[in-house]
Amino acid sequence: MSGGFNEIHPEPTTFISKYIISFDHKVIAKQFLWYGILFLGIGGIMALLIRWTLAYPGVPFPILGPLLFPDSAGVVPPDTYAMLFTMHGTIMIFYAITPILIGAFGNYCIPLMIGARDMAFPMLNMLSFWFAAASALVVLISLCTPLGSAAGGWTSYPTLSTMIGSPGSGQTLWCLAIFLLGISSTMGAVNYVTTVITLRAPGMGYFDMPLTVWGLWLTAILNAIFVPVLGAGVMLLMMDRVMGTTFFLAGASATAGTGDPVLFQHVFWIFGHPEVYILILPAWGIVSDLLSFFSRKPAFGAKATALSMTAVSILSTLVYGHHMFTTQMSPLLTQSFMTLTMTISIPSAIFFANWLGTIWKGSIRFDSPMLFSLGVVFVFGLGGLTGLHLGTVTTDLYLHDTYFVVGHFHYTMAASVLLGGYAGIYFWFPKMFGRMMNETLAKIHFWGTMIPLNGIFFGMLMVGYGGMHRRIYNPFVYESLQRLIPINMMITWSAILMGAFQIIFVWNFLMSLKKGPKASNNPWEVGTLEWTIPSPPVHHNYDVIPVVKCGPHEFGNPNLKNGRDFQYQTEELVRG
Amino acid sequence: MKRLDLQSNLAMTVTITGFSMFFATLMMGYAIYRSSSTFWPPMGFSKVSLTIPSISTFLILLSSWFCYQIKGNVKAHDFKKARLNLNLTLVLGFSFMVAQSFFWSELKASGLYVDSGIFASILYAYTWIHAAHVLAGILSLVYLSIMLKPSDDRMLIKAVNVEKFWHFLGAVWLMMFLTLFVY
Numbered sequence A: 001m002s003g004g005f006n007e008i009h010p011e012p013t014t015f016i017s018k019y020i021i022s023f024d025h026k027v028i029a030k031q032f033l034w035y036g037i038l039f040l041g042i043g044g045i046m047a048l049l050i051r052w053t054l055a056y057p058g059v060p061f062p063i064l065g066p067l068l069f070p071d072s073a074g075v076v077p078p079d080t081y082a083m084l085f086t087m088h089g090t091i092m093i094f095y096a097i098t099p100i101l102i103g104a105f106g107n108y109c110i111p112l113m114i115g116a117r118d119m120a121f122p123m124l125n126m127l128s129f130w131f132a133a134a135s136a137l138v139v140l141i142s143l144c145t146p147l148g149s150a151a152g153g154w155t156s157y158p159t160l161s162t163m164i165g166s167p168g169s170g171q172t173l174w175c176l177a178i179f180l181l182g183i184s185s186t187m188g189a190v191n192y193v194t195t196v197i198t199l200r201a202p203g204m205g206y207f208d209m210p211l212t213v214w215g216l217w218l219t220a221i222l223n224a225i226f227v228p229v230l231g232a233g234v235m236l237l238m239m240d241r242v243m244g245t246t247f248f249l250a251g252a253s254a255t256a257g258t259g260d261p262v263l264f265q266h267v268f269w270i271f272g273h274p275e276v277y278i279l280i281l282p283a284w285g286i287v288s289d290l291l292s293f294f295s296r297k298p299a300f301g302a303k304a305t306a307l308s309m310t311a312v313s314i315l316s317t318l319v320y321g322h323h324m325f326t327t328q329m330s331p332l333l334t335q336s337f338m339t340l341t342m343t344i345s346i347p348s349a350i351f352f353a354n355w356l357g358t359i360w361k362g363s364i365r366f367d368s369p370m371l372f373s374l375g376v377v378f379v380f381g382l383g384g385l386t387g388l389h390l391g392t393v394t395t396d397l398y399l400h401d402t403y404f405v406v407g408h409f410h411y412t413m414a415a416s417v418l419l420g421g422y423a424g425i426y427f428w429f430p431k432m433f434g435r436m437m438n439e440t441l442a443k444i445h446f447w448g449t450m451i452p453l454n455g456i457f458f459g460m461l462m463v464g465y466g467g468m469h470r471r472i473y474n475p476f477v478y479e480s481l482q483r484l485i486p487i488n489m490m491i492t493w494s495a496i497l498m499g500a501f502q503i504i505f506v507w508n509f510l511m512s513l514k515k516g517p518k519a520s521n522n523p524w525e526v527g528t529l530e531w532t533i534p535s536p537p538v539h540h541n542y543d544v545i546p547v548v549k550c551g552p553h554e555f556g557n558p559n560l561k562n563g564r565d566f567q568y569q570t571e572e573l574v575r576g
Numbered sequence B: 001m002k003r004l005d006l007q008s009n010l011a012m013t014v015t016i017t018g019f020s021m022f023f024a025t026l027m028m029g030y031a032i033y034r035s036s037s038t039f040w041p042p043m044g045f046s047k048v049s050l051t052i053p054s055i056s057t058f059l060i061l062l063s064s065w066f067c068y069q070i071k072g073n074v075k076a077h078d079f080k081k082a083r084l085n086l087n088l089t090l091v092l093g094f095s096f097m098v099a100q101s102f103f104w105s106e107l108k109a110s111g112l113y114v115d116s117g118i119f120a121s122i123l124y125a126y127t128w129i130h131a132a133h134v135l136a137g138i139l140s141l142v143y144l145s146i147m148l149k150p151s152d153d154r155m156l157i158k159a160v161n162v163e164k165f166w167h168f169l170g171a172v173w174l175m176m177f178l179t180l181f182v183y
């Protein structure tokens, strides 16, 4: 039912109700955006610390090193190294990408793109942000505990993550933080699912929704179903650590009857595999829309794209076992999981082909959002292809836990989502803040990100294929790996270069916020609903709830006579 | 008004889906522990007495029955009866918590502590986690009791949603009772 009208909370009057405890989805989106960008910086510096150690083991980290590690003269100590890759992964996934893609774009785009005045439950939305903020606080505190934060990997497998593997409160606080964040994500998911179902503008069927909304909606559904699974896992892990239960302890550490460390792996990946799709689906949606917007062509097979994204979401619930081929599963199971994993290629290939079909013979405008979207097509393609090697049991037995895996998941989830996130930021910045970003700096930022990024992650694929394991402090104690030192140095310098180019982004973002030229209502000449209203939108978004009459990608219609090459969704489709 | 009710209804459905996955994960864990051990209870342990858990089961199921009545009363604008049924649900829910605490003391008295291995881990942790949710359920009943007034035209959906959540807690307990204690 698309009622279209929703009551709006009154316009806030005080600073606190306007910017802090805000009920307004646009403000909450910006809160999540700042939150995510802040953690992207922290996670990025951690990545550099890891990379430095791998290229120059035993050499002090320049500038920051002596400040952070005075006891070891600036060299990253081994135990800190474990903490760094753990917290880098955790922060990037849960505190950088999730808030930017789901928190910021979800909140900003869903109501605006479906023609609603706010989310279905504005108060729940506010709570969702503050739970996320509380969770972030716990993570930051955990970094300051005497034995440091969690160091058992972002996957937190027992026994690394039990009291035996990780004494100290860091890992316990990690569990608590993830649990709080899970509550926040579930609250958000309840809101997004309900909003999309009930608040679409009159006339907007599901297939009239922009694909961005499709991606965010599917993400919310997966979140509501699978985040509680991780919640249960970390809850039991926390009890093992605090209360003395033995769910994940086996052998001598469990006094009577025995727990099962591998059970945690199952629980983690039942959540974890959908989680990687939770991260990528919003980016897929954004890219599917932007490719059409900047090719000035209707999205090729938009319905098929939406349906294949749905198919991927469903299949993603059935394949988690491919993360556990080396845990002595029965071959019957490994082969079933392998087959299911391979079937995901079919819907993925469909929407990937649709992307190419969309840009094929388009009048492409190479604005920064488009550059980043094309970047996603490239890196996601590479990431997807390398997934086949890891989904195949026979090759995975060799590649498991090598840098090949690290390269693969960075291509699919880190690089694609990062570039997709940048595409979204450059695209919606004018709507969010009412000003344009500097296009030249944006293009420099794109190339300065894209080229080193491939140096980093392709390099990772190479050293992984060469046999270098992940999560090792100094791989070069193994003589056979010493020949990989030059490639590792290339990766590290690429990372430093890429990091440096992010400064341009931050500069551009901050300067445009203050001094950017004023944005018109529709700087990109796009027909979706949010571009029919002023930039930035007023408090209640739409004075009159729009009535939707056509799809989101009506470009290049030869019957259009008004000098535009696109139609607004509020306009009747022009026919010959 | 219809659309607002639909929203609340959907939101509660999604929420319960999430909670179901949470408890399903716990039960999956139990199924794996149990099916992978040669003896259950593990060597050196014996089954716990069914008396108190049976009383708990009786209390929470009965409370669900009274809770079930509330929305009919609201529909019929019989707010006196609605309040009576709500209070009975609350009292029974509270007694369930009391019964659970007796159960925990009984476990302790029999020498079974939280850290006595996987058998005890499951008995304690699962009942604790469930009880924490029952507390949340009781809070939502209290909320309903505060909100209960004839002038509120969204009374019915509130009653329906709180009822759904309460039945859900009863269902989870019933499943735990049958699998953890009886079987």
Ligand code: HEM
Pocket (backbone or CB within 6 Å): A044, A047, A048, A050, A051, A085, A086, A088, A089, A090, A092, A093, A097, A152, A153, A154, A155, A406, A410, A413, A414, A415, A417, A418, A456, A470, A471, A472, A495
């Ligand atoms: C763009 C710059 C980035 C660089 C240079 C980088 C580098 C690294 C390195 C060196 C590791 C350690 C691998 C190991 O030793 O096992 C790592 C792990 C990881 N990274 Fe990144 N990363 C970057 C961005 C991201 C982003 C954006 C994400 C989030 C989606 C991400 C997610 C992860 C995860 C999940 C791990 C695994 C942590 C673990 O082993 O527990 N990374 N990264």
Ligand SMILES: [Cu+2]
Pocket (backbone or CB within 6 Å): A272, A273, A276, A319, A320, A322, A323
């Ligand atoms: Cu997976």
